[in-house]
Amino acid sequence: MMPGGVTTGNTKKRAAATRSRRVDLARGLICGARHVPSPNHDARPAGVAPSLIVIHGISLPPGRFGGPWVERLFTNSLPADRHPYFKSIAGLRVSSHLVIRRGGRVVQYVPFHRRAWHAGVSSYRGRARCNDYSIGIELEGTDRRSYTDAQYRVLARTVRALLAAYPTLSAERIAGHSDIAPGRKTDPGPAFDWARLRAAIATSKRGARA
Numbered sequence: 001m002m003p004g005g006v007t008t009g010n011t012k013k014r015a016a017a018t019r020s021r022r023v024d025l026a027r028g029l030i031c032g033a034r035h036v037p038s039p040n041h042d043a044r045p046a047g048v049a050p051s052l053i054v055i056h057g058i059s060l061p062p063g064r065f066g067g068p069w070v071e072r073l074f075t076n077s078l079p080a081d082r083h084p085y086f087k088s089i090a091g092l093r094v095s096s097h098l099v100i101r102r103g104g105r106v107v108q109y110v111p112f113h114r115r116a117w118h119a120g121v122s123s124y125r126g127r128a129r130c131n132d133y134s135i136g137i138e139l140e141g142t143d144r145r146s147y148t149d150a151q152y153r154v155l156a157r158t159v160r161a162l163l164a165a166y167p168t169l170s171a172e173r174i175a176g177h178s179d180i181a182p183g184r185k186t187d188p189g190p191a192f193d194w195a196r197l198r199a200a201i202a203t204s205k206r207g208a209r210a
């Protein structure tokens with residue numbers, strides 16, 4: 001698929017944002033998301049399954065929402081001359097498995113069984129190189145501005161779908177980028193409401209059983 005390739009219709013998009021989600025395990029893709037392949041991924045180490053979910057916040061340029069620039073960054077096509085900030089990051093080779101936009105739309109860049117390049121130098125509970133064993137989810141946002149209702153709702157459903165698809169994941173093993181790279185990263189920041197996420201995961205869990 002080409003960047004920007006497969007997009008569902010508006011009706012399908014709205015439906016996908018409001019119903020529970022499912023992972024296509026064979027392809028490592030979440031159903032109902034837009035898929036934009038990033039070249040920035042490689043194999044996880046042999047025998048390593050995802051056992052950690054890492055939550056990030058991102059916006060490009062910082063504090064601006066809605067543009068194409070995160071997608072351009074993750075597909076190595078960010079134009080360095082379009083914004084002063086872009087010059088400092090245009091050479092990065094980074095990605096994330098998922099991005100959840102402000103309105104709740106989900107974009108997937110890397111299949112879950114592949115290693116996305118989102119965490120950088122990092123450690124979780126004494127285990128280094130979090131990219132090896134984690135799934136990265138970027139929320140379009142900043143450290144200080146509230147994330148949206150749609151983002152919490154979609155994030156909770158997405159996490160539930162991941163927990164159901166990958167038994168090696170756990171609701172107790174969800175961390176912020178700032179938790180695994182303290183002193184280096186601050187996202188998703190104080191704006192992210194962890195209690196709200198945990199409550200939303202529990203709610204959608206009950207909903208899935210009903």
Ligand SMILES: [Zn+2]
Nearest residue numbers: 056057177187
């Ligand atoms: Zn981050």
